Amino acid sequence: MNCFKQYLSTFALTLLAGAAAAQPSVxxxxxxxPWIRGSAPGQSNGAGYVVIENKASEPIALVSVTSDRAHRxxxxxxxxxxxVAKMQEVDRIEVPANGRVELKPGGFHIMFIGLTxxxxxxxxxxxxxxxxxEQTVRVDFAVKPxxxxxxxxHSH
Ligand SMILES: [Cu+2]
Incomplete structure (x- = not known):
């Protein structure tokens, strides 16, 4: 019963928020x-890259990635x-309104720590x-050499 009430109030809040401002949507x-660099022998970590384009007039942020291919x-x-170039963790990668963000070598990337x-x-x-x-999208990444x-x- 409590859970149901909780659900209803969350739902009502979501509707209110939706009415107040356009919700960024995936x-x-x-x-x-979308691509992932192939592993060199003995490598335990990996990196993935993709270009994300946003056609909305609201920015939206990538906040995490889920995969069973790494422990973290x-x-x-x-x-x-x-x-010295150093990798640093970020909380979010923003995709600007009517814009794009490029995850690419030397910049933002998805980090696989402890490959399975x-x-x-x-x-x-x-x-x-x-x-x-809490919006998710499944994207297939191609592993490159x-x-x-x-x-x-392209290599010909
Ligand atoms: Cu990294």
Missing amino acids: VDLSFSD MELHTIVREGN EPFVAGQEVPLQLNFEG PTHMGGRS
């Missing part, structure tokens, strides 16, 4: 070139301290991308 997002998943950026098995080029890896407002640097480069 239906306005598109994902291009984080969102990272790269910060420079003098000549190596990434092999040619694999398709489904990841669950979790956005604010360990030497791949991203972008639209």
